Structures are given as structure tokens and as C-alpha cells.
Amino acid sequence: MIEIFTTGGTIDKVYFDALSEYQVGPTTLPDLLRENNVxxxxxxxxLMRKDSLELDDADREAIRAAVAASDATQVLVTHGTDTMAVTGRVLQSVAGKTIVMTGAMQPASVRASDAEFNVGFALAAVQTLPPGVYIAMNGMIFDPARTVKDRAGARFVAES
Structure with missing residues (x-):
């Protein structure tokens, strides 16, 4: 059994019109998985519905505690991309589990979103990687301890 925890972020953002502010809505993940025949x-x-820039230490501890308490050894966490690596570093204290984090640069509700691909890629990664914590984004696997988001490039890169 794969445990999937959702925390919000762009993957679950909802825009009401072109001029509106977004809201982080209910997770679309169950629908996405069903529609893709998973x-x-x-x-x-x-777990929560927050933009990752709004997450604080207490939120990261709640995520860590939920992952640690899960009976699953394979855990997928959807998360906003801005602070995904920060939370990934906190999750590195959880031993004996394969923990894969993913998200999206565009909301799952928009046609050009990378959400479906990233979630599918992360589902494959969580089933095949050894225990540890990973970020799975845009067809690449990263170590959160040595990864940053390249905002201009809309992707993750390994720190040099």
C-alpha cells in the first residue's frame, strides 16, 4: 500500500478567473489517479491545503509525524515546489521508508500542467527506489539535501 499525503501547493491551486487570486483547493489527486486508471x-x-511559502516549522513537523506514523513503507508527498526541498530535508529523519515528494509548476486543473506526469513518475519512483527521501520532478530524481528550485527555469536543479 502506498500512502499519499497531500499538503497543497500549486498542484491543488484553483483560479476562479484571470484576475482573481488563487486558492489552494481540495486535493485533485484521487480524481487524477482514477482518471489515469491507476x-x-x-x-x-x-494533511493541509497551503502554499508551500506559507508552511512553517510546525507544518513541516506535522508532515514528518504523519509520514513517520504511517504503516506504509512507501510514501508519496505532494507539496508546493518553492519549499519542497526544505520539507524533504526534514523528512530525512524518518528511517526505513521510501519517501518521494512531487508537485507541479502549473495547477493540475489546467491543460498544460505537469501534474499528471509528475505524479505518475513519482508513483513509479516510490515503488522502485531504495529507502530514503527523494524529489521526483519533470522526469528527474533529486536528493533534497542538494537540490534547489530554479524559478527562472521552472525546474529543479542539483546544487553545485
Missing amino acids: HVPHRVTQ
Whole structure:
């Protein structure tokens, strides 16, 4: 059983019109998985609905505690991309589990989103990687301890 925790971020953002502010809405992950015919045993738990820039140490501890308390050894966490690596570093204190974090640069609700690809890639990664914490974005696997978001390039890069 793969445990999937959602925390919000761009993947779950909802825009009401071209001029409106966004809101982080209810997770779309169960619909995305169903629409893509995903049959791997999983359960989805929405932990919070926050932009990752709004996450604080208490939120990161709540994510860490939920992952640590899960009976699953394979855990996928959807997360906003701006501070994904920060939370990934906190999750490195959880031993004996394969933890993969992913998100999207565009909301799952928009046609040109990378959400479906990233979630599918992360689902494959969590089933095949050894225990540890990883970021799975845009077809690449990163170590959160040595990764940063390249805002201009809209991608993750390994720190040099």
C-alpha cells in the first residue's frame, strides 16, 4: 500500500478567473489517479491545503509525524515546489521508508500542467527506489539535501 499525503501547493491551486487570486483547493489527486486508471493499492490523506511559502516549522513537523506514523513503507508527498526541498530535508529523519515528494509548476486543473506526469513518475519512483527521501520532478530524481528550485527555469536543479 502506498500512502499519499497531500499538503497543497500549486498542484491543488484553483483560479476562479484571470484576475482573481488563487486558492489552494481540495486535493485533485484521487480524481487524477482514477482518471489515469491507476490501480496500485494506495490511500490519499489530505494533511493541509497551503502554499508551500506559507508552511512553517510546525507544518513541516506535522508532515514528518504523519509520514513517520504511517504503516506504509512507501510514501508519496505532494507539496508546493518553492519549499519542497526544505520539507524533504526534514523528512530525512524518518528511517526505513521510501519517501518521494512531487508537485507541479502549473495547477493540475489546467491543460498544460505537469501534474499528471509528475505524479505518475513519482508513483513509479516510490515503488522502485531504495529507502530514503527523494524529489521526483519533470522526469528527474533529486536528493533534497542538494537540490534547489530554479524559478527562472521552472525546474529543479542539483546544487553545485
